Amino acid sequence: MDRSCYSWQNTPRDRCDPSQQNAISMQIHGQNLPNPSDDPKIMSELMTAVAEKQDKQAFAVLFDVLAPRISGYLMRLGAKPPAVDDLVQDVMLTVWRRASQFNPDKASVATWVFTIARNRRIDVFRRESRPAPDPHDPSLIPEPEVTAEAKVATAEQGKILREAIAGLPVEQADLLHRAYFEDKSHSAIAAETNLPLGTIKSRLRLAMVKLRNQLEYMA
């Protein structure tokens, strides 16, 4: 698809009003496309355009979808303006520079950007680095060869997971939100909620099992 033919059009909106975010629209050959944030495949194509051709128009659309979410995520974790704006700029610059590392078979754009934002906030809020396995480590034990199994395309996973999360028992969903959106380990959550550590661990495990089953069921 020839990317140069689309133009991004910003319909007039109050930039301070988050509910107006959905007014972003894309035009291609004069036709309106659905909101890119609703379609992970479009997000993936935009990212690929950035990776392969350094397409700034595609990147502008990605920015408009992603920046407010990165901002929302960081503020839920306690970041305050103006630090938030600097971090958002930082994360989006990393997205631009590392776009060629984005692999649509491995993760959705949302997941990939989440991991970049996560690592950056650990860097900045805690002044720690996040240790990670090195894919070139000679000690790395590689994935075993498996016959190709039916797997849900990563683009669809987000929607399935969001629905599955909405369907979790409230105590499990609440834990998940705390785990991802508060900078607290599960043992800190146990201490805070006065629940036994074992209860927290088993609720998190049950939530993950349910979510994994949902993905496998849809494959």
Place this chain on the structure above:
Amino acid sequence: MNAVNPILPTHHPDAGHLIDYAAGSLAEPVAMLVACHLTFCPLCREEVTRMEAVGGALFETVDPIAVSDDVKDKLFASLDLDPEDLPAPAVPEVMAEDGPLPLPLAAMIGKPLDQLKYKKFGSMKEILLDKREDQYRSKLMSIDPGAVMAWHTHTGEELSLVLSGGFTDGDQHFVRGDVAIAGPEENHSPVADDDGECLILAVLDAPLKLTGTFGRLLNPFLKY
């Protein structure tokens, strides 16, 4: 060890640790242990990938908050600038008997193991890698072949990743890549395998409590 069919770990961090790792809320000493286990464990890597996908799904449900107008302008002005990419520092290979240490840990240690200044306690020697004001202690422990650790329990949680050799605890055997988790309900006396040194990365979130006869006399927590 068979290169075609490497031995996969059979003891893993639990879901709580992996979720915290995927979510980014895990303290660095524990994250280091998890990252090292992940080096040995493709199953847990896959689990963490799934947990990151959950993070991505949750990220999509966050209430968006608009950024100031100039963020986009400043960003676009910087896109064409060349990043000052410093070459990554070379990570030394740090060898143990069963193989090299995972790179994140090797980078932290930075030198061959026989150059480290261990503190010796009987049949075990250890070196403190990381000590946090609030909570965590991270240690590299080397246990002599066949040595028996004193009976002890834990006031908090102890995670032990085997880097070389192995040990038996009750009816379970732990080797390179395995993670043993011990908490207040365990009162144990692990025994190192007798065919070589047992090298462990241990992360504790509160001090050990010695429980054997001698141990009780030495236990700083008991008041007489």
